[in-house]
Amino acid sequence: MPIKYNDFVIRFANVNGSGSASANGMFAKALFRMGIPVATRNIFPSNIQGLPTWFEVRVNEQGYLGRREGVDIMVAMNAETLVEDVASVSPGGYLLYDNSKPLAKTLRRDDVNEIGIPIATMMLPEFADPKQRSLFKNITYLGALAGLLNIEFEVITGMVATQYKGKDALIAPNIRALEIGRDYALRYLQAPLPLQVRRSDAVGDRIMMDGNDAAGLGAVFGGATVCAWYPITPSTSVAESFENHANRLRVDKASGQKKFAIIQVEDELAAIGVVIGAAWNGSRAFTATSGPGISLMSEFLGLAYFAEIPAVVWDIQRSGPSTGMPTRTQQGDLIGAAYASHGDTKHPLLFPSTPKECFDFATVALDLADRAQTPILVMSDLELGMNDNLSEPLQWDDQARYDRGKVLDSEALQKSEVFGRYLDVDGDGIGYRTLPGTHPEKGAFFTRGTSRDEFAAYTESPEAYERNMQRLELKWQTIRGLVPAAEIDDQKRRVGVLFYGTTALPIPEALDLLHVDGIALDSCRVRAFPFGTEVEAFVQEHDLVFVVEQNRDAQMRTLLINELQTAPAKLVPVLYYAGLSISADTIHQQINEYFTANKLSRISEVQS
Amino acid sequence: MTFVAKPKVHHPNLPLNELGLTRRDYEGSVSTLCAGCGHDSVSAAIVQACAELSLPPHRFAKVSGIGCSSKTPSYFLNKSHGFNSVHGRMPSVMTGANLANRELLGIGVSGDGDSASIGLGQFAHIVRRRINMLYLVDNNGTYGLTKGQFSATNDKGSTSKKGAPNLYEPIDLVSMALQIGATFVARSFSGDKAQLVPLIKAALMHKGMAFIDVISPCVAFNNHNGSTKSYEFVREHTQELVNADLIMTHPEVTVDYAEGTREDVSMPDGSTLRLHKLDADYDAHDRVGALNYVQRSQEQGEVVTGLLYVDPDPLECHDIMGTVDQPLNELNEAQLCPGSVALDEINASYR
Numbered sequence: 001m002p003i004k005y006n007d008f009v010i011r012f013a014n015v016n017g018s019g020s021a022s023a024n025g026m027f028a029k030a031l032f033r034m035g036i037p038v039a040t041r042n043i044f045p046s047n048i049q050g051l052p053t054w055f056e057v058r059v060n061e062q063g064y065l066g067r068r069e070g071v072d073i074m075v076a077m078n079a080e081t082l083v084e085d086v087a088s089v090s091p092g093g094y095l096l097y098d099n100s101k102p103l104a105k106t107l108r109r110d111d112v113n114e115i116g117i118p119i120a121t122m123m124l125p126e127f128a129d130p131k132q133r134s135l136f137k138n139i140t141y142l143g144a145l146a147g148l149l150n151i152e153f154e155v156i157t158g159m160v161a162t163q164y165k166g167k168d169a170l171i172a173p174n175i176r177a178l179e180i181g182r183d184y185a186l187r188y189l190q191a192p193l194p195l196q197v198r199r200s201d202a203v204g205d206r207i208m209m210d211g212n213d214a215a216g217l218g219a220v221f222g223g224a225t226v227c228a229w230y231p232i233t234p235s236t237s238v239a240e241s242f243e244n245h246a247n248r249l250r251v252d253k254a255s256g257q258k259k260f261a262i263i264q265v266e267d268e269l270a271a272i273g274v275v276i277g278a279a280w281n282g283s284r285a286f287t288a289t290s291g292p293g294i295s296l297m298s299e300f301l302g303l304a305y306f307a308e309i310p311a312v313v314w315d316i317q318r319s320g321p322s323t324g325m326p327t328r329t330q331q332g333d334l335i336g337a338a339y340a341s342h343g344d345t346k347h348p349l350l351f352p353s354t355p356k357e358c359f360d361f362a363t364v365a366l367d368l369a370d371r372a373q374t375p376i377l378v379m380s381d382l383e384l385g386m387n388d389n390l391s392e393p394l395q396w397d398d399q400a401r402y403d404r405g406k407v408l409d410s411e412a413l414q415k416s417e418v419f420g421r422y423l424d425v426d427g428d429g430i431g432y433r434t435l436p437g438t439h440p441e442k443g444a445f446f447t448r449g450t451s452r453d454e455f456a457a458y459t460e461s462p463e464a465y466e467r468n469m470q471r472l473e474l475k476w477q478t479i480r481g482l483v484p485a486a487e488i489d490d491q492k493r494r495v496g497v498l499f500y501g502t503t504a505l506p507i508p509e510a511l512d513l514l515h516v517d518g519i520a521l522d523s524c525r526v527r528a529f530p531f532g533t534e535v536e537a538f539v540q541e542h543d544l545v546f547v548v549e550q551n552r553d554a555q556m557r558t559l560l561i562n563e564l565q566t567a568p569a570k571l572v573p574v575l576y577y578a579g580l581s582i583s584a585d586t587i588h589q590q591i592n593e594y595f596t597a598n599k600l601s602r603i604s605e606v607q608s
Numbered sequence: 609m610t611f612v613a614k615p616k617v618h619h620p621n622l623p624l625n626e627l628g629l630t631r632r633d634y635e636g637s638v639s640t641l642c643a644g645c646g647h648d649s650v651s652a653a654i655v656q657a658c659a660e661l662s663l664p665p666h667r668f669a670k671v672s673g674i675g676c677s678s679k680t681p682s683y684f685l686n687k688s689h690g691f692n693s694v695h696g697r698m699p700s701v702m703t704g705a706n707l708a709n710r711e712l713l714g715i716g717v718s719g720d721g722d723s724a725s726i727g728l729g730q731f732a733h734i735v736r737r738r739i740n741m742l743y744l745v746d747n748n749g750t751y752g753l754t755k756g757q758f759s760a761t762n763d764k765g766s767t768s769k770k771g772a773p774n775l776y777e778p779i780d781l782v783s784m785a786l787q788i789g790a791t792f793v794a795r796s797f798s799g800d801k802a803q804l805v806p807l808i809k810a811a812l813m814h815k816g817m818a819f820i821d822v823i824s825p826c827v828a829f830n831n832h833n834g835s836t837k838s839y840e841f842v843r844e845h846t847q848e849l850v851n852a853d854l855i856m857t858h859p860e861v862t863v864d865y866a867e868g869t870r871e872d873v874s875m876p877d878g879s880t881l882r883l884h885k886l887d888a889d890y891d892a893h894d895r896v897g898a899l900n901y902v903q904r905s906q907e908q909g910e911v912v913t914g915l916l917y918v919d920p921d922p923l924e925c926h927d928i929m930g931t932v933d934q935p936l937n938e939l940n941e942a943q944l945c946p947g948s949v950a951l952d953e954i955n956a957s958y959r
Contacts, residue, residue, distance in 0.1 A: 033959070207958035217954065223944040225936035226707045228700075249946040257932040259939055261707040266733040270700040273693070273730070277704025280691055281669060281712070282937035285704060303694050393955040396948045402941055435937065436669045436689035436705070437712045444666060446682045446690040458637075458682070 001194045006036050006061035006202075008072035008195050010145075013085045014138075015078050017049030023138035024055040026163070027145060028388065030155045031059060032208050035200040039065040039505070040388045041581065046233070046323035052081045061202055065390060066506025067583040072195060075141055082107060094193065096141065096148075115189060117144050122180055127173070136177040143181025150192040152199070153182060207355075207393050211384035212288075214355035214394065215314055216241025218362025219286055220249055220260075223402045224312075226285035227262040228274035230293065233327055234382035235316035238288035239264070268293035272300040272311065279310040280447065282407070282435040284366045286312035291333045292321060294340060294377075301375050302341025305472075306449045308422070308431070310369035310376075310405070312362075317381040319579060328579035329382035331501055334555035337377045338529055343450070344469060348479050349529040350378045351500040355391035357527075358384065363402075364484060370405035372479050373430060381550075383502040383581040406432045413442040420455040421445045422468065429475030476530060483528030486535045495600070496522040496542040497574075497591070498535075500556060502581060503548050509584035510591075517592050518602030521546070529559060536564050539571070544600075546591055548574040550582050626662035634659045636683040641676055646798030646824030646839075647746045651683040653801055654715065654744075657808035658685065661854075669705045669712040673698040673727060676753055676826075677719030677746035685715075696727025699734035699743075703925075706739050709935040710926050713812060714741030720761040721751050724779045728760070731781065736789045738817045740924035742808070743790075745781055745819075746798070748826035749837040756829030767834030780906065782916065785819040786899045791922035792818035793898065794852075794915045797842055798825070802851075807915060809854040810881050816922030823911065847905060850892050850914040855880040873920045883915060892918055 010027075014020035021042075028040045039058040045051035058068055070090040076082055076097045089095055091111040097103060099116030108114070119140050123133040146153050157175055164170040185191040215238045219227065229239035243262045250259040265271050271287040278285035289297065294315055304311050315337055319330035339346055350365055352358045358380060365376045406426075413419065413434065419442060422431045431454075434443035445456035453464045490496075499507055504525050511521060524538045524545075539545055539560060547557040554573035561568050574590045576582040595602065622630035634655045639648050658665065668688035672678035674695035681690040693701045702716045716734075723731040723745050734743065749762040756769055760779045767773050785793045792814040796804040804822065811818035823842050825831045831838045836845075854875075871892075873881040883892055891897055898917040905912045932939075 207955050209958045221945055221951070223939075223941065225939060225944065226704060228704065249950060250944070252932055255932065256930070258930050259932050259936070259943055261926075261929055261931050261936060263703070263707070263737070263929075265700065265703075266729055269697060270703075270730055270733065273697045273700025274704035274707070276693075277671065277691070277701035277706075278708040278937075279704070280689075280701070281705040281708035283704075283708035285708070299694055300697065307691075394951055396945070396951045398948050434689070435709075437667045437709065440664065440666045441687065444687050444689050446692065448692040 003194050003196060005196060005198050006059055006200060008059050009068055009070060010057050010059065010073040010075065011071045011088070012055040012075040013078045013081050014053050014055065015080070016045055016047050016051045016053040018138070019135040020053070020077065020138045021055070023142045025388070026156060026159050027142055028057050029159060029208065030151050031057070031197055032203060032390070033155050033159075034152055034197060035203045036061065036197055037063045037065065037202050037390055039390065041067065041383070042387055043580065044327055046327050052078050059197065061200060063202060064506070064509040064584065066509055067581045068509070069583050069585040075145070077137070077141065086112070094195070096144070098137070115148070117141065117181070117184055117189075119181075122184065126176065126180065132173070136173065139174055139177035140181040143178035144185040145181070146178065147182040147185030147191045148189065148193050150196040150198065153178075203390065205393055206390045208388050209355040209391055210237070210386055210388050211352065211355045211358040211380050212237040212316065212386060213241045214358040214391070215288070215362050215378070215380065215385070216243075217245045217394070218359035219366070220245045221359070221396055222363030222366045223284045224286050224362075224366060225260050225283045226274065226278035227260070227287065228265050228271045228285070229262075229287050230265055230268045230271050230289065232268075232290045232293050234318055234386045235288040235290045235293070235314060237386065238314050238316065268296040269300065272297040272313065275311045275313070276300060276304050276309050279369070280436075284370065284402070286314065286366070288314035288316065290316050290318050290326070291336065294333055294337055298340045299342070301347060302343060302345050303449055304375045305341065305345045305347065306343070307447050308373040308433070309447070310373055312365045312369050313375060313377045315377055315379050316385040317379060319577070325579055327382070329502070329550070329581050330577060331379070331381055331503065331550040332555070332577070333379065334551070335553075335558060337379060338559060346476060346530075347374065348372065348376050348483055350376065350484065351527055352378065352380055352384065353501055353504040353525065355384070355389060356394055359394045361484075367403035368482060371403050371430070371482060372475065373405060373433060374475070374479075379501060381502055406430060408432050408434050408438070408443060410439045413439040416442070419443055422452065422456060422471070423454045424471050424474070428478040429471050429473070430478060480530045480532055483530065483532065485532050486527055486538070487525040488534060488538055489523045490538065490541075491520070491522055493520055493522045494543045495545070496524060496538060497546045497548060498524045498526060498538070498556070499548040500526040503550060506582060506584035506587060507548070510587035513584060513588040514591055519591065519595055520603050521591075526556070531560070531563055539564055539566050544570060544572060546572050546574050546594070548582070548587055550576055552577045625659055627664065629659065629662075629665065631655060631659045633687065634665050634685055636681075636686045639680070639683045641679065642828050644827040645676070646748065646822075646826070647677055647680050648683065649798040649801065650744065650746055650804070650822050650824055651680045653804045653808055654684045657805050657812060660805070661809055661812060663713065663812070667712055669702070669709070669714050670717070671698050671702045671705060671714070672717045673719070673722040675719040675722045675751070677717055678722060680717050680746065681715070696722050696725070697730055698722065699727065699730035702741055703734055703737060703739055706741060706925065708937040710740070710931070711935050714739065716741055716743045718743070718745050719759075720745060720747045720749055721759040724760040724781055728779065732784060732788055735785050735817055735819065737925050738789055738791065738923060738928065740816055740926070741818065742811045743817065743819045744808075745821050746824040747781070747821050747837070748824050748830050749835070750826050750830040752826050752829055763836040766836040767832075769829055769832055771834065780902070781819070782821045783899055783902055786895055786902070786917055789817065790819040790917075791816035791919040793917040794819070795821045795823070795911070795913045797823045797846060797913055799839060799843065800913070803848065803913060806851065806853045810852045810915065813854055813875055813877060813879055814918070814922065815877070816919065816924045842911060845909060845911050847910045847912050848886050848914050849890055849901070849912050849916065850883050850886065852915040853882040855882055873918065875920065881918065881920070886914070892916065893920070
């Protein structure tokens with residue numbers, strides 16, 4: 001049997017809270033350190049201990065990072081889910097399980113290779129403490145996988161040494177557990193398997209990081225000084241990351257005092273209120289939340305839109321309300337976020353696709369909020385936010401300056417004859433603002449919602465209201481030119497595909513699969529709302545555009561139809577919303593079927 | 609307010625304070641509240657307090673929620689920025705404003721509907737965070753702008769203008785503030801300027817969370833017989849407990865008070881807070897005692913006014929957080945951004 005290198009999907013089925021996350025993370029990191037591209041996905045319940053959890057690693061030399069259907073190796077460590085776990089293994093795949101208790105006959109499959117390892121039995125004489133026995137089971141199967149897949153053993157033992165630095169007593173038993181697993185595999189099993197790994201240089205200088213961590217770090221670099229937040233999965237780690245990094249990078253060396261303020265408040269209403277109060281007073285401020293938090297923040301978002309106050313909100317999207325499915329990824333908040341609140345409101349959205357883009361967009365969002373004096377929502381999701389993934393290394397330009405937008409300081413006020421907070425001096429719909437306490441005589445104004453004139457004086461005049469609303473619309477047009485442009489690959493084909501956020505991950509693979517079927521598509525990765533002219537042109541210049549997204553209602557498609565007046569028939573939804581991240585196979589299949597059903601011509605036919 | 613440059617005219621006989629400013633420099637625009645509204649007296653008291661303290665009139669951050677009370681920040685301190693925000697959410701906006709610039713004096717004005725009903729959660733949490741501010745509630749027990757519905761501070765049995773009694777228990781913000789961490793708690797009456805002005809002055813100089821509940825009758829909807837927040841009822845049932853007088857390090861500001869026990873409290877800025885205790889046994893530094901006293905008086909139908917509790921050496925939110933002395937909104941790139949060299953090291957730690 002020929003050996004297949006660096007191309008498989010492995011899934012670990014565990015019990016939540018059993019310590020498996022650490023071992024599974026080390027598995028992925030070891031392959032990454034061998035230079036092999038990996039993408040990790042944590043599928044977890046709304047639970048701390050006891051419920052099933054899965055960890056999936058896509059290993060792919062070509063660098064396809066999206067999810068792929070099918071499991072080649074199942075590490076089945078949860079008796080409760082064994083039936084479905086065995087069923088999910090692809091034909092010809094491998095089932096690694098603990099055969100201290102034999103596998104029920106009913107579970108056996110002729111088309112799956114069983115790898116039984118008596119892990120529990122081997123742990124008994126080694127570790128006296130039952131809790132340790134349970135923890136080291138995970139390390140033992142990691143050791144066995146090292147033998148089975150030919151992972152460089154020193155890479156793993158090196159990681160153990162780093163991870164438990166300072167807790168040296170833990171190093172020896174961890175390495176012992178690794179050796180028990182590896183030795184069993186080498187002695188009693190046919191190791192290595194025909195499916196294995198080998199050192200590669202496909203990773204290059206990329207790093208492995210999750211998007212929320214990158215977002216929090218980006219906010220430190222981007223100059224955020226106030227963060228207010230309320231815990232909600234999957235966004236919590238954005239604030240935690242900001243705090244961790246700021247505690248290291250933003251502390252005054254002489255005094256030990258903090259050059260930032262972070263506060264866990266009572267709810268999301270307070271979180272956005274604090275952000276708006278801080279930004280009104282000239283701090284760069286942000287919060288992080290998920291869909292239900294956006295719902296709660298809606299009233300404040302409307303006020304900030306009308307009062308024209310900067311704010312940055314990270315929405316790490318997830319599915320549905322309540323608990324359960326909400327620990328699964330989705331892109332379901334687009335419409336809710338774009339038009340959040342009462343009255344005529346609309347908000348710019350940013351769509352990061354990678355950890356590096358999360359880092360970059362942290363600053364982009366803070367700059368844009370200050371420049372446009374309006375809330376900016378960064379639409380990440382659980383897939384990007386909470387999973388360790390490959391990313392280009394983070395970069396910072398030391399010459400770059402924060403864009404604080406149009407703020408008049410004391411000197412500028414002193415010189416000015418006339419100041420109107422909502423006067424459109426530059427013709428771009430954006431007025432000049434002042435910060436509280438700037439000047440003894442000039443520049444103070446009273447901030448309120450809609451009932452004001454250009455000089456911030458109270459009025460309920462119909463004309464003043466209309467003028468204000470029209471200026472806000474002009475500002476919206478200005479913002480179209482300020483947001484990050486879409487990434488477009490336009491070969492002047494007739495059909496295109498449009499996607500955003502984590503839907504970008506499986507796209508390269510999906511396009512390659514489609515190409516084999518004679519389907520070649522131009523592509524457009526939308527990075528922001530409102531759509532720039534380049535997105536408008538892409539949609540106009542193609543006969544048909546597939547809009548790929550992870551929600552039921554084709555929300556990006558709705559935004560395109562609504563904002564660009566596109567004929568709906570031209571935009572074909574390609575959707576997935578069942579709780580995992582969208583796979584290349586799903587995209588391939590839906591587009592291929594559409595071509596077949598509608599008898600669209602394929603490359604060979606066009607060329608002939 | 610946003611300005612169009614215009615010459616300033618002063619009445620020649622108005623007294624000047626230490627900054628050479630008159631009361632006029634601390635005023636706001638003309639009130640649009642009903643004639644006789646208690647809230648206007650509160651705004652006037654704020655103007656007087658700030659002028660007498662010679663505080664720079666542009667160095668305030670005025671924040672409010674929604675309601676009659678929340679309109680008032682435009683009726684005082686025109687030279688400072690104000691923010692009429694979201695119903696019940698003044699505390700979060702004020703928290704953010706204070707985190708951004710710890711040097712500005714925060715005045716948050718709210719009402720009983722704004723703080724005790726829709727905003728009860730935010731009220732409680734800003735108090736426990738101990739934001740350095742004056743949190744002032746214009747308490748009239750009713751919703752004025754929507755024409756006379758009961759608010760959560762309305763006493764059980766107190767009647768509406770149409771005669772219907774309130775069936776539910778009242779929320780006492782003073783008791784809550786005492787319980788959850790305010791370091792300065794007072795209650796007063798909008799009709800008692802002699803008591804209110806010194807309390808506001810003391811609260812402004814208090815470096816911590818200062819809460820004042822001001823009973824402020826609603827002449828339109830809650831000033832009838834049967835209401836427990838009418839001018840008449842409050843005047844008849846008030847029990848003045850501890851009146852305060854703030855004495856700055858230099859020229860003494862003297863106010864006439866009824867004779868009683870005196871106690872001087874040194875403030876961190878060098879000024880002195882002089883307490884006039886009308887009940888010689890009352891201890892304004894005993895938080896639990898204050899809570900008991902307020903609750904017991906309430907049971908007897910009495911409204912206790914005055915300075916109920918003060919912590920002379922309070923901790924405020926910035927002390928708790930350990931933030932830098934310089935306002936966060938003044939920090940520049942060099943102070944905030946770790947730069948590319950630090951980032952290279954960070955990249956390496958993710959490999």
